[in-house]
Amino acid sequence: xxxxxxVTVELTxxxxxxxxxxxxxxxxxxxxxxDLGLTGTHLGCEHGVCGACTVLVNGEAIRxxxxxxxxxxGAEVLTVEGLEQExxxxxxxxxxxxxxxxxxxxxxxxxxxxxxxxLQEAPSPTExxxxxxxxxxxxxxxxxxxxxEGVQLAAQKLAATAETxxxxxxxxxxx
Amino acid sequence: xxxxxxxxxxxxxxxxxxxxxxxxxxxxxxxxLHAAFVRSPHPHARIASLDASAARAxxxxxxxxxxxxxxxxxxxxxxxxLPGYKGPTFYPLATDTVRFVGDPVAIVVAESRYLxxxxxxxxxxxxxxxxxxxxxxxxxxxxxxxxxxxxxxxxVFQDSHTYGDVDAVFARADRVIAHTFRQHRxxxxxxxxxxxxxxxxxGSGELTYYAATQxxxxxxxxxxxxxxxxxxxxRVVSNDVGGAFGLKGFVYREDVALAATSKSLGRxxxxxxxxNEHLIASAHAREEDVxxxxxxTNDGTLLGLRAAMTMNQGAYPLLPFPSAxxxxxxxxxxxxxxxxxxxxxxxxxxxxxxxxxxxxxxxxAVETWVRERMLDLIAREVQIDxxxxxxxxxxxxAEQPTPMITGPTLERMSARQTLDRTLELMDYAxxxxxxxxxxxxxxxxxxxxxxxxxxxxxxxxxxxxxxFGLGKERAHVRLEPDGHLTVVTAQMPHGQGHETTLAQVAxxxxxxxxxxxxxxxxxxxxxxxxxxxxxxxxxxxxxxxAVLYGTRKVKDTVLKLAAGMLEAxxxxxxxxxAMISVKxxxxxxxxxxxxxxxxxxAPQHLPPGIEPIVEFDHDFDGDEGGWSxxxxxxxxxxxxxxxxxxxDRYLVVEDCGTMINPAIGEGQVRGGVAQGIGGVxxxxxxxxxxxxxxxxxxxxxxxxxxxxxxxxxxxxxxTPPISPVNFRGVGEGGAICAPAALTNAIEDALAxxxxxxxxxxxxxxxxxxxxxxxxxx
Numbered sequence: 010x011x012x013x014x015x016v017t018v019e020l021t022x023x024x025x026x027x028x029x030x031x032x033x034x035x036x037x038x039x040x041x042x043x044d045l046g047l048t049g050t051h052l053g054c055e056h057g058v059c060g061a062c063t064v065l066v067n068g069e070a071i072r073x074x075x076x077x078x079x080x081x082x083g084a085e086v087l088t089v090e091g092l093e094q095e096x097x098x099x100x101x102x103x104x105x106x107x108x109x110x111x112x113x114x115x116x117x118x119x120x121x122x123x124x125x126x127x128l129q130e131a132p133s134p135t136e137x138x139x140x141x142x143x144x145x146x147x148x149x150x151x152x153x154x155x156x157x158e159g160v161q162l163a164a165q166k167l168a169a170t171a172e173t174x175x176x177x178x179x180x181x182x183x184x
Numbered sequence: 185x186x187x188x189x190x191x192x193x194x195x196x197x198x199x200x201x202x203x204x205x206x207x208x209x210x211x212x213x214x215x216x217l218h219a220a221f222v223r224s225p226h227p228h229a230r231i232a233s234l235d236a237s238a239a240r241a242x243x244x245x246x247x248x249x250x251x252x253x254x255x256x257x258x259x260x261x262x263x264x265x266l267p268g269y270k271g272p273t274f275y276p277l278a279t280d281t282v283r284f285v286g287d288p289v290a291i292v293v294a295e296s297r298y299l300x301x302x303x304x305x306x307x308x309x310x311x312x313x314x315x316x317x318x319x320x321x322x323x324x325x326x327x328x329x330x331x332x333x334x335x336x337x338x339x340v341f342q343d344s345h346t347y348g349d350v351d352a353v354f355a356r357a358d359r360v361i362a363h364t365f366r367q368h369r370x371x372x373x374x375x376x377x378x379x380x381x382x383x384x385x386x387g388s389g390e391l392t393y394y395a396a397t398q399x400x401x402x403x404x405x406x407x408x409x410x411x412x413x414x415x416x417x418x419r420v421v422s423n424d425v426g427g428a429f430g431l432k433g434f435v436y437r438e439d440v441a442l443a444a445t446s447k448s449l450g451r452x453x454x455x456x457x458x459x460n461e462h463l464i465a466s467a468h469a470r471e472e473d474v475x476x477x478x479x480x481t482n483d484g485t486l487l488g489l490r491a492a493m494t495m496n497q498g499a500y501p502l503l504p505f506p507s508a509x510x511x512x513x514x515x516x517x518x519x520x521x522x523x524x525x526x527x528x529x530x531x532x533x534x535x536x537x538x539x540x541x542x543x544x545x546x547x548x549a550v551e552t553w554v555r556e557r558m559l560d561l562i563a564r565e566v567q568i569d570x571x572x573x574x575x576x577x578x579x580x581x582a583e584q585p586t587p588m589i590t591g592p593t594l595e596r597m598s599a600r601q602t603l604d605r606t607l608e609l610m611d612y613a614x615x616x617x618x619x620x621x622x623x624x625x626x627x628x629x630x631x632x633x634x635x636x637x638x639x640x641x642x643x644x645x646x647x648x649x650x651x652f653g654l655g656k657e658r659a660h661v662r663l664e665p666d667g668h669l670t671v672v673t674a675q676m677p678h679g680q681g682h683e684t685t686l687a688q689v690a691x692x693x694x695x696x697x698x699x700x701x702x703x704x705x706x707x708x709x710x711x712x713x714x715x716x717x718x719x720x721x722x723x724x725x726x727x728x729x730a731v732l733y734g735t736r737k738v739k740d741t742v743l744k745l746a747a748g749m750l751e752a753x754x755x756x757x758x759x760x761x762a763m764i765s766v767k768x769x770x771x772x773x774x775x776x777x778x779x780x781x782x783x784x785x786a787p788q789h790l791p792p793g794i795e796p797i798v799e800f801d802h803d804f805d806g807d808e809g810g811w812s813x814x815x816x817x818x819x820x821x822x823x824x825x826x827x828x829x830x831x832d833r834y835l836v837v838e839d840c841g842t843m844i845n846p847a848i849g850e851g852q853v854r855g856g857v858a859q860g861i862g863g864v865x866x867x868x869x870x871x872x873x874x875x876x877x878x879x880x881x882x883x884x885x886x887x888x889x890x891x892x893x894x895x896x897x898x899x900x901x902x903t904p905p906i907s908p909v910n911f912r913g914v915g916e917g918g919a920i921c922a923p924a925a926l927t928n929a930i931e932d933a934l935a936x937x938x939x940x941x942x943x944x945x946x947x948x949x950x951x952x953x954x955x956x957x958x959x960x961x
Contacts, residue, residue, distance in 0.1 A: 032298065048210040049203020051426070053375045054459040058882035061375060089203035102201040106193055109847035112855065113679030114200030115375040115426025121201060140890040147882070149375050149427050150679045151851055152858035152918075153890045 018078045022047065023091025029078060037081050038062045038073035041088060049089040049118050053147065060146030063119040064088045070126035089118035092125065100170055101125050104163035105156070112150035120146050124160050128167055136161070185761070187688040187698050191847035195683040195703075199424075206423040208379045208396040209456045216381065217246055219442060219455040220300035222290035222307045223465055224282035227318065227537040227875025228329070229311035231280055236290060239303040244295040248307065249445055251279035251289060257444040259410045261437065263506050270340040272332035272535075274500055276410075276441035282311065283331055283499035284537050285877045286465025291441050293453055316537045316875035320473055320494050323534035331499055331535040340497065341508040341533035345515055347589045348526030353488035357479035361562055365554045367923075368945040369471040369496070369869040371885055372544045374678075376426025377457040378466055380439060382446035390417045393443055396425050398433040398676050399717030404708045406435040406503045407443050422706040425678035429859070430543035431467055432678065433719045434502035460880050468869040469544030471496040472514075474554045479526075484566045486559075486577045488526035491518055493550070495531070498538040504715060507541040508533045509652070513548035516590045516649045520555050521599035521637050521813065522577045524589045537875045543719070545859060546638070546916035549923070553944060556634035556924035560931060561940065570633060570928065571612065574603055578635070591649035592642055594811070596903045599635050602815040602837040606633065609835060609899060610817055623936055628822045629832075630933025633815060634924035640721040640812040640840070640913025654720060656806075658712035659730035661690060662799035663738050665784040667762055667777030668700040671734075674714035675727045676706055680852070680915060682723055685844040689728045693735040695759030696776065712801070721812070721913025726804055728844065729909035734802035741798055745779055748791025807907035814838035814917050816857070816925035822933045824955055827948030829865055829930055831894045836921075839901040840914040846900070849914050854896045856918020862888040863919075864926045868945050 013032045020027060022045060029044035041047045041064070050073055053061030057075040064073045065087040092099035098106065101124050111117045120143065127134070127142045134142065139160045140153075148156060199205050236248040249257075254275045263271040278289045290307055294300035317328045323338040330338055354360060381394040391413050397403050400420040408415045425432065438455065446453045457466065472495045479488040493514060497507045508531065515529040546552075563573040578600050579586060585595035615631055622629045639646050647653030660672035671690050675682050687701040694701075705711055716722065743754040746764045750757065750772050758767050765773035782789055783796045790796050819833040836853055843849040866886040870878040879885040902910075923944055930951070931941040937955045946954075953960045 034298070042209075043212075047203070048207075049205070051207070051376070052209070053377075054882050056459065056881055056883075059375065059459075089201075093202055098201065105201055106197040109191060109194065109197075109851060111197070111200060112681065112851055113375065113427040114196065114205045114424060115207065117200050117205075118203055144889045144891045147375065147887050147889060149373055149429070149859070149887065150855045152854035152856075152893050152896060154854055154893070154895055155847070155851055157890065 016079060018082050020081050020084050020086055022086045023088060031078050033077065033079050035078050036074055037076040037078045040078035041073060047088050047090050051115055051118055053116060059116070060123060061116050061119040063122040063146065065122055065126055070123050089121050092121070099125065100166035101128065101163040104166050105159040108155055108159035108162050110151070110155045110159035116146060116148045120148065120156060124163060128164055132168060133164060186692050188692050188844050189842065189846070191845055192684065192688060192698060194681050195687065196681060207376055207426055208381065208394055211381045211394045213381060213383055213452040216452040216454055217293045217295065217449070218297040218300045219445065219453050220292050220297065220304040221288040221438065222292065222304050222309065224278065224285060224287040224289055224311070226282055226311050226313050227285050227316040228314040229282050230314065231278060231282060231289060232310040232312050234290065235308040238306040239292055242299070242303045242306065244299040245292065245303045246295070247293045247445070247449060249291050249448070251275055251277040254441060254444060255279060257448055258440055259412070261410060261440065261503065263501050263503060265504060266341070266506055266508055268341060268343060269506050269508050270335050270337065271501055271506065272335055276437040276444065284539050285875065286539060288438060288441065291445055293445060293449065318536055318538065318871055318873055318875045320496055320534060323536050331537060338535050339532060340535050342531060344528070344530045346528045350488055350490060350526040350528045353526035354479045357487050358482040360477055360479050361565055362477040363558065363561060363942050364473060364475040365557060366943045367470050367472045367550050367553060369468045370544055370863050370867055371463060371468050371869040372429040372431040372542065373885065373887060374427030374429060374431060377459060377462040378432065378436065378438065379456040380442055381452055381454040382443040383452035384447040384450055386450040390419065391443060391447060392419045392421060394421050396432055397422050397717070398428050398678060398719050399715065400676055400706055400708050400711065401713050402433070402504060402715050402717060403435055403439060405715065407440065410440050411444055411447060420708045422676055425676070428678045429545045430469070430547060430719065433717065434542055435504065436502065437500065459882065463885050464877050464880050465539055467502065467540040467542035468498065468538070469542050469547065470550065471541065472550045474550055476554050476558055478558055478562055480562055480566070482566060484562060484568045484573045484576055486522055486524060488524060489519070490528045492530040493532070495533045495541070496536050496538065497533050497541040498536060500540050502540050502542055510543060510547040512650050512652070514551045516592065517548055517639070518551035518555055519589050520552065521579050521594070521597060521635060523579055527589045538871060545856060546920035549920040552634065552636040552920050553924045557927060557941065560928045571607065574633070574635060578603065592639060592646045595643060596906060597637055597811045597813060598839045598901060598903045599637050599813040599815070601901055602813055602839055603635050605837045605899060605901060606815040606817050606835065609837065615819070628824055628933040630820050630822065630929040630931070631817065632925045632927065632929025632932055633817050634921050634928055635815045636917065636921045637811050637813040638721065638913065638917055638920065641725045641806045641809045642811065643809045646809065654716060654722065656803040657714065657722065657726035657730045658801055658803050659727065659734045660712065660799065660801050661731065661734035661738050663742065663780050665780055667775065667780040669694060669696065669735070671701060671703045671731055672711055673703060673705050673727050673731065674712040674717065675723050676717035678718060680718065680723060681845065681848045682727065685848060686727060686731050688844050689731045690735045693732050694739055696762045700762060721915045724840070724844070724911040724913045725806055725809070725909055728911045729804035729807065730802050732909060733804060734800050737800035737802060738798050741794070742776065742779055744794045745790055745796065746774060748794065749774060807909055810841060810906055810912050812840045812912045812914060812917055814921055816921045818925045818929045820929040820933055822930060822951060824957065827951035829946070829951065831861070834894050835897045835899070836918070837899045837901065838914070838917065839903055841902060841905070841910040841912040843900065844911055850898050852914045853898055853918045856916060857896050857922045858888055858893045859919045860922020861893060861926060864923050864944060864946055866892065866947065
């Protein structure tokens with residue numbers, strides 16, 4: 010078997026133009042982690058169930074283990090590393106910290122990104138809405154209650170800072 | 185400011201929430217290669233031939249090593265920990281026989297993981313299938329082969345312990361009630377799979393092993409012996425670990441194969457398990473049957489118990505602790521907080537063609553489940569209330585101290601108070617009324633209660649009862665030149681927040697701000713030896729105690745030095761917010777940082793006669809120890825048409841002493857309960873009778889999500905302290921008690937249909953079978 014020819018993929022990641030030379034079969038998750046040095050995106054199952062690898066592509070939450078890097082050509086990708094602004098945590102991150110939402114931290118980036126996307130769509134969710142929206146992300150440590158509380162607090166924080174758009178929200182609005 | 189008892193924000197969260205956590209898959213080294221394992225698709229077979237020539241010829245492939253290579257590179261693996269345990273001898277990769285689906289037979293090393301997996305798929309192995317040994321019954325069936333021929337049996341451990349005159353007690357009982365309980369195979373399923381980077385440096389002769397482990401020293405101890413690698417030239421490093429729940433407290437054959445491969449190639453090699461591999465081939469837990477007989481009086485007084493447990497260890501035991509060791513804890517703890525006059529416990533451990541048995545969050549938990557299940561079954565039999573049978577038999581505060589029938593002293597054990605408080609928090613009579621009305625309307629509501637105690641760490645005589653001790657815990661505390669503290673712990677946290685809780689303990693003891701303390705761990709170059717690392721709910725008491733007393737030693741020296749400088753007695757000094765002052769005279773003060781600087785830079789200016797040493801080890805033995813305990817209550821409704829169990833309310837009343845950080849403690853409880861709920865309703869590491877594994881993806885092994893785990897109410901009690909270290913382990917209890925409470929609730933709901941529950945896995949299809957809605961398979 011001969012080596013597979015690599016292709017150049019150009020995309021925008023966390024607001025920066027990036028390129029990677031990858032095999033066409035390489036997943037977006039592996040490309041972010043190995044070629045672009047963004048190891049905040051984690052792989053928990055590699056078959057699209059656990060949600061740990063969730064990132065935003067053109068504002069939409071996707072499983073980066075199920076997407077090839079070449080499918081993200083030209084796209085705007087936002088990972089957990091891209092949420093802070095001027096050294097300040099994104100309101101979702103800050104809310105999760107205040108709520109003691111996580112323990113081992115492995116599923117955390119996926120929950121953070123899913124929550125960023127979810128709260129753009131549903132800024133004032135009920136607890137049932139939150140549980141439904143995050144049912145595609147698995148956490149083995151917490152029993153989820155602290156995560157649900159974190160999302161509720163994040164919604165309050167985002168409402169309070171609505172006039173200051175976050176990077177995640179800017180991407181979602183196509184800015 | 186005192187931080188203990190406050191939910192101060194976790195140190196860990198600043199990095200894990202921003203993508204700056206450093207897990208083992210984030211380790212990248214120059215020249216690093218990637219490994220993939222060839223694994224057996226058969227549960228039991230001879231390896232007739234193995235041809236890796238195609239793989240070796242592929243571009244980017246560096247090496248393929250097999251069992252024969254491992255016989256050369258590694259010493260044979262075996263376990264000597266437990267007298268009477270028949271341990272096999274085996275190698276990191278199968279040599280001539282494969283013994284479970286997933287048994288590793290070769291390791292393929294290539295320039296990338298993609299290439300390693302491509303090459304893995306070209307390795308041709310011819311197998312001659314053998315009859316598999318799968319179930320507990322198979323293992324004792326003389327017509328089946330032996331999993332390890334050399335042992336001449338599949339029964340690898342048996343023992344029996346008797347306490348009191350069991351026959352006499354059973355002879356005078358009004359009734360004997362007997363049931364055999366079946367606990368199914370679980371999987372721990374941390375969100376991060378297993379993985380490691382082995383890096384042998386031929387220049388220095390040093391092997392560095394970056395591991396996702398609960399016990400870096402355990403890994404080092406095993407690899408050193410197996411690979412003839414001197415311990416001083418073997419360093420195990422762990423940073424963030426993405427959950428474990430017991431699974432990463434052991435050393436796996438893949439660890440040995442990976443380290444041996446790196447040593448053989450002289451290059452770093454990374455292996456990150458994928459989820460399918462993890463579910464099939466890492467390890468499973470909890471597969472045990474317990475035949476239990478209870479001798480009782482007609483009023484429901486418990487007189488004696490006879491228990492016979494059979495445990496399925498799978499094929500290969502894991503280093504360093506064989507599963508049979510956990511049976512000792514099951515034996516000692518099964519009587520729980522209840523009075524007994526006599527007790528017998530028999531253990532049988534069998535080997536089968538399944539993945540290894542591993543510790544899982546309260547590996548002895550079957551004791552709570554069978555006891556609390558049996559109490560409900562007895563209550564129904566003698567027609568008394570499940571609450572009443574517990575109150576009738578449970579040891580009260582007034583009776584303590586008193587020994588359990590198995591030996592350990594019950595003192596300040598507050599199970600009874602947790603039960604009483606549970607009753608206060610629920611409208612019990614109101615629920616029974618509502619249950620009756622619901623039944624008349626054709627709806628099946630149930631309430632389950634269960635109580636457990638855990639030796640976390642338990643009394644001083646716990647180790648005598650077990651037949652083994654878990655040893656002391658060491659911490660190292662150092663005052664730095666700027667007056668800040670570095671705490672070195674033997675713990676290897678993987679979600680428990682020890683960087684936060686141990687810093688709280690040290691900061692409060694020293695009198696410095698929380699931010700002035702850094703807790704370090706996870707590198708055998710500087711961490712104290714511990715075979716366990718983090719496990720067994722030890723950290724709260726053992727690690728906190730070591731840190732507290734180690735800090736106290738530093739503080740004593742500082743106060744003696746300061747006393748000379750402030751012309752006061754050390755006893756008259758206090759440290760608050762890193763300022764040392766004379767009590768009642770705050771103007772007579774000096775900063776802690778000033779003393780620290782003098783110690784390091786100008787000790788000649790310190791008062792004479794005091795050794796200016798400001799870093800100390802402390803080995804903590806647990807003081808008087810103590811118990812963790814809780815009562816769980818769960819309200820369910822079972823849908824008789826679909827078999828679905830809906831949890832309406834879940835309440836935990838627990839007592840783990842003082843909570844260092846309540847948010848962290850409650851997170852441990854809730855996480856454990858979620859795993860217990862998952863185990864009963866969703867999770868089954870199932871094999872078919874031919875030994876094929878049936879739950880190799882997250883579509884088959886179902887984890888509970890946000891929509892399955894309910895809000896869990898927690899009420900916290902606190903017994904008065906025995907020692908200054910009034911923190912007790914809380915990591916395992918949620919998982920230990922939840923299956924008992926939930927199965928009790930389900931049986932209570934289905935009582936009008938005559939259902940008796942003696943098995944723990946109750947997915948909808950099984951509920952429908954139990955109520956007779958569909959035929960039993």
